[in-house]
Amino acid sequence: MSDEYTPKIVAFCCKYCAYTAADLAGSMRLDYPTNIKIVQVLCTGRIDVLHILKAFEKGADAVYVAGCEPGDCHFLEGNYRAVKRMAYAKELLKEVGIEPERLEFFHIGASEGPAFAEAAKKMTDRALELGPSPLRK
Amino acid sequence: MIVGDRKPIEEIKEMLTPYKKILLVGCGTCISVCMTGGEKEVGILASELRIISDLEKKGWEITEDTIQRQCEREYIEPLKEKFDQADVVMSMACGVGVQYMAEVFPHKIVLPAVNTTFYGTNVAEGEWQERCAGCGDCVLDKTLGICPVARCSKGLFNGPCGGTDKGKCEVNKDLDCAWYLIYNRLKEHGKLDMLDEVMSIRSWKSSLHGGPRKRVREEAQK
Numbered sequence: 001m002s003d004e005y006t007p008k009i010v011a012f013c014c015k016y017c018a019y020t021a022a023d024l025a026g027s028m029r030l031d032y033p034t035n036i037k038i039v040q041v042l043c044t045g046r047i048d049v050l051h052i053l054k055a056f057e058k059g060a061d062a063v064y065v066a067g068c069e070p071g072d073c074h075f076l077e078g079n080y081r082a083v084k085r086m087a088y089a090k091e092l093l094k095e096v097g098i099e100p101e102r103l104e105f106f107h108i109g110a111s112e113g114p115a116f117a118e119a120a121k122k123m124t125d126r127a128l129e130l131g132p133s134p135l136r137k
Numbered sequence: 138m139i140v141g142d143r144k145p146i147e148e149i150k151e152m153l154t155p156y157k158k159i160l161l162v163g164c165g166t167c168i169s170v171c172m173t174g175g176e177k178e179v180g181i182l183a184s185e186l187r188i189i190s191d192l193e194k195k196g197w198e199i200t201e202d203t204i205q206r207q208c209e210r211e212y213i214e215p216l217k218e219k220f221d222q223a224d225v226v227m228s229m230a231c232g233v234g235v236q237y238m239a240e241v242f243p244h245k246i247v248l249p250a251v252n253t254t255f256y257g258t259n260v261a262e263g264e265w266q267e268r269c270a271g272c273g274d275c276v277l278d279k280t281l282g283i284c285p286v287a288r289c290s291k292g293l294f295n296g297p298c299g300g301t302d303k304g305k306c307e308v309n310k311d312l313d314c315a316w317y318l319i320y321n322r323l324k325e326h327g328k329l330d331m332l333d334e335v336m337s338i339r340s341w342k343s344s345l346h347g348g349p350r351k352r353v354r355e356e357a358q359k
Binding site: 048049050053054056057092095096097098134135 | 146177180181184185187188189191192193
């Protein structure tokens with residue numbers, strides 16, 4: 001890929017887990033790519049496929065949703081719902097011609113700063129491998 | 138409610154290919170409740186179409202709107218300006234909505250984005266099942282609330298047939314045998330003797346076999 005390509009990545013993070021983990025990753029001075037734009041949500045159950053599609057429509061190269069560990073959702077089952085919705089969103093991406101691998105879901109507990117950094121690296125690597133989104137503005 | 142499924146994206150793409158300015162209209166009633174053609178689904182399809190348009194250079198301009206009911210003139214008429222500005226209108230309502238919008242604004246072509254499938258109910262989160270076939274001559278009094286027209290795969294009036302198997306239908310093992318359900322329902326209410334009555338051959342004139350149906354209530358007319 002061209003040296004100029006820095007992936008634009010949107011991360012929808014649950015306030016109770018992944019967002020706290022992102023904070024922790026900062027406090028721990030962990031290195032992770034700076035091209036991640038974090039959107040804090042009260043629960044990943046709030047994330048609709050429409051949010052995902054809009055992010056891609058506006059030119060995101062990859063999108064990921066990070067929610068609580070299974071069984072740990074503050075609202076009991078928001079993360080399970082999000083996982084199902086992401087599967088549906090992947091189907092929609094596929095049918096419009098966007099690689100579904102550009103979208104992912106991660107379970108990241110509040111105390112897992114390193115896991116947050118790892119997810120950010122993983123999605124950046126994946127976006128680099130896939131190249132710029134065909135919708136990149 | 139009327140239940141429908143969104144058409145495959147390839148079919149929708151093909152229908153819209155000759156046009157540029159597309160008005161996508163959802164319906165806020167049945168098709169919204171069955172999560173096929175309400176405001177959110179209009180948003181999803183519009184987003185998909187914008188992405189496809191970008192990737193395939195279709196040049197589509199998508200306008201979205203969702204009205205309360207596409208089967209009533211008073212809700213459709215306020216869309217006049219948007220209809221006038223569009224090359225084509227795509228409806229996400231049931232077949233009634235598609236047809237009635239085209240009747241209200243005959244100068245515009247209205248395309249369907251949905252396959253209308255059945256009259257059903259929401260039995261669980263994310264699951265809808267057929268319950269009525271709109272046959273025009275209800276026999277639910279004889280079966281205590283289980284419709285043999287809509288729910289027996291063969292539409293039998295004197296079932297079950299030989300294909301019933303441990304409460305399931307031979308057509309599809311995931312389907313309940315309607316006559317097994319009817320038997321249990323009658324038994325539960327101590328009315329098994331109702332099964333002794335043989336239902337006679339019925340006239341299907343009240344169904345679509347007598348042509349499109351019409352209902353007039355003079356007391357409601359001007």
